[in-house]
Amino acid sequence: DAKTxxxxxxxxxxxxxxxxxxxxxxxxGNEYVYWYxxxxxxxxxxxxxxxxxxxxxxxxxxIITEDRKSSTLILPHATLRDTAVYYCIVRVVNFGTGxxxxxxxGTSLTVIP
Amino acid sequence: SAxxxxxxxxxxxxxxxxxxxxxxxxxxxxxxxxxxxxxxxxLTLIATANQGSEATYESGFVIDKFPxxxxxxxxxxxxxSNMSPEDSSIYLCSVDDTMNTEAFFGQGTRLxxx
Numbered sequence: 001d002a003k004t005x006x007x008x009x010x011x012x013x014x015x016x017x018x019x020x021x022x023x024x025x026x027x028x029g030n031e032y033v034y035w036y037x038x039x040x041x042x043x044x045x046x047x048x049x050x051x052x053x054x055x056x057x058x059x060x061x062x063i064i065t066e067d068r069k070s071s072t073l074i075l076p077h078a079t080l081r082d083t084a085v086y087y088c089i090v091r092v093v094n095f096g097t098g099x100x101x102x103x104x105x106g107t108s109l110t111v112i113p
Numbered sequence: 114s115a116x117x118x119x120x121x122x123x124x125x126x127x128x129x130x131x132x133x134x135x136x137x138x139x140x141x142x143x144x145x146x147x148x149x150x151x152x153x154x155x156l157t158l159i160a161t162a163n164q165g166s167e168a169t170y171e172s173g174f175v176i177d178k179f180p181x182x183x184x185x186x187x188x189x190x191x192x193x194s195n196m197s198p199e200d201s202s203i204y205l206c207s208v209d210d211t212m213n214t215e216a217f218f219g220q221g222t223r224l225x226x227x
Binding site for chain 1: 117144146148155156157158161205207209214215216217218219220221223
């Protein structure tokens with residue numbers, strides 16, 4: 001079962017920052033928070049992940065609260081190509097059976113011109 | 114990074130028949146994963162396939178319906194057996210390169226059962 005909760009949809013003006021929230025109140029100490037996005041008719045694309053520290057890469061920033069019960073993905077300057085469904089995922093580590101991803105319902109982000 | 118190729122990219126099948134989906138990776142990987150994405154829904158993990166052993170299925174998925182092969186470290190197949198319209202979905206292959214701590218996904222196979 002999914003361990004994350006996200007708003008079903010959000011809008012963002014082009015050029016502005018998109019802040020996508022995620023709740024993961026039951027996260028365990030060794031579980032990572034991952035963000036993927038899926039543009040229509042394509043496979044999910046990795047964005048960023050983190051354990052407890054804030055992370056930044058060329059695509060986005062990930063802010064994780066100190067208690068790790070929630071996080072926010074920030075797209076600093078949203079473009080029309082960022083319109084997609086964004087999934088916040090808690091990574092379950094199972095030695096011997098791999099690292100499964102359990103996807104939640106995601107947030108459908110629409111970037112508006 | 115890993116490049117994943119899935120075949121076929123899409124198919125339309127008659128109910129009662131079976132379809133085998135192939136997943137080829139450009140590098141050796143330990144674990145391969147199969148997901149289903151029903152229309153308008155999120156991804157659901159079907160099973161984990163480890164080379165040399167039987168696949169591990171998630172709750173609600175059984176081997177008779179979704180048999181999986183994993184003959185080597187770069188290839189896997191998922192068969193959707195005795196199909197019904199409810200099996201119409203996108204089926205995605207994924208690999209988890211633990212060295213990169215990242216999962217890579219194929220483009221999926223869009224299956225329509227009529």
